[in-house]
Amino acid sequence: MTVATKSDASEGVSAVLEARKAYNIKLAASADKARSIWFPLVLMAVLLALPALQFVGNYNYVLHLVLFTACYAAMASGWNILGGFTGYISLGHNVFFAIGGYFAGMIFARYGVSTILMAPMAGILCAAVGYLIGSITLKTRGPSFIISSLALVMIARILFDHWTFVGGANGVALKANDLPVLWSKLPYYYAFVILAAFSVWASYRIKHSKFGLGLRAISKDEIKAESAGIDTRTYKVLAFAISAAFVGMAGAVWGEYLTYIRPNIFLVILVSVNLVLMCILGGKGTIAGPVIGAILITAFNEVFVATLGASELNILATGVLMVVVLLFFPLGIVGTLARNHRLPRILNWD
């Protein structure tokens, strides 16, 4: 039944309603003022124009760095849908990186269809696989779920190491493209930048949908969410599938970019740990967080590799820096700044 709340309507009530409407409009306006759409758009424009640098010299390294960051930003944004919004920490998302990479890579090796064209298909495949896996593993929660996701990586690693059709542990070499050295990165560069933009946009849309509200409710209190009438099981599994799709799409293009698909590129725990670290560093559950995290961790890594050499030492240095940052920003950089109302407007993408 519907509750009649207007039963005691009088002249005073309409004035209150008016005042409240004005208040709501003011709130919405201040939220809009706090957000700046122009910054992501300008950033996107700069990134799209960046390859023009190649006309004045060889900036392949810069392009590689941006491409690498964009790849991780796309994956971290995808991971954030499950880990950030829904609160289910998965350490097994590199499995979808591998599935996407192998699916598109094998089609490229056998039939020569570009992985960039196959990436959406790889995303759909990963969503389907994610749906199946999620409907099993999402019955657990907390630490058990994390361990189940680790088990997933191990199972996948053993399977791919011994599957001769995809080259087993040796993997499969893919043909490099015929473009001149200066321009050979270009297709992958644009693919990753657009994929990153798409995943940021998609996670924004998801966060502001009914579905996103449900996911946030699940992350806070699943029993309450279920009793509030939210179909928590379907929501969780759907979130898992969507986040797997983004990781899979990134994986598809990554294989052709490296001209190699091999288990120890895709199925190393470092990949999924990176996704988690980026989201935690940037701010889990925020839109800008995974992107900021991807930028910072890539930058840390590069700086330390350059200064400390490509030994284990650079990983240690990145780890130490992360601990220090998280001491001061316990909710991640974007998350903590937003909590303290100090988030610069250009980073407020929520």
Next chain:
Amino acid sequence: MLQVKELCKYFGGIKAVDGCSFNVERGTITALIGPNGAGKTTAFNCISRTAQPTSGEVWLDGERIDQLRPHKITRRGLSRTFQISRNLADMTVLENVICQSQIGGWRDLLKPAMSPEEIDKAMHLLDFLGISRIAHEDGSNLSYGQKKLMDLAALLMSDPKIILLDEPAGGVNPTLLEEIVGHIRKLNEQGMTILIVEHNMNLIMRLSHRIVVMAQGRVIAEGTPAEIRENPAVLDAYLGGTLEDAA
């Protein structure tokens, strides 16, 4: 309208609810009382399927609901509050309330989180409960009593046919208690069917039309407040003395 038949819930060897049967008539306020450990909250949990009953049946409006998942039960028109208010932190009161509006299916991906109609409805409910001022506060910043009111608002958001209130007066001050009693009465006057678990005997006696008394997992008495007050089995369950003393 709500029928509970031979409901059982065992935790290992402990029979928390052991063959409990009662009915809730449409448009009434029915109270479920009993000493600590009588199985009231467990029975509640089994009805709303927060816990899975070991055996027994629950019928709502001629439809068996004990096999359904909790969100389906909520959508059939049976909503509940929790003994300890379970609010969603990091979400505003408005979002907490709107979470309870009917949602489901793939199309949720495309719908906005809060439509203007839903905001309007939620604000009316918050107005009705007198807490629309704090609509944009974080749900976890509220006082205990405000959380109880927010729970009530969220409950009404799903347009329920019957609401289950688990200790609505637990831990709230006397002034707020009167307010909550007033709200419950007003809802009932509008035709809402209500089932309450409560320890405050004074409140129960004033508010309810029928009382179901549970002890050791079973229903030991059922009747109007006047009948229950005089029932020797009930007094015995509460260790002699009068009900008011026991509470």
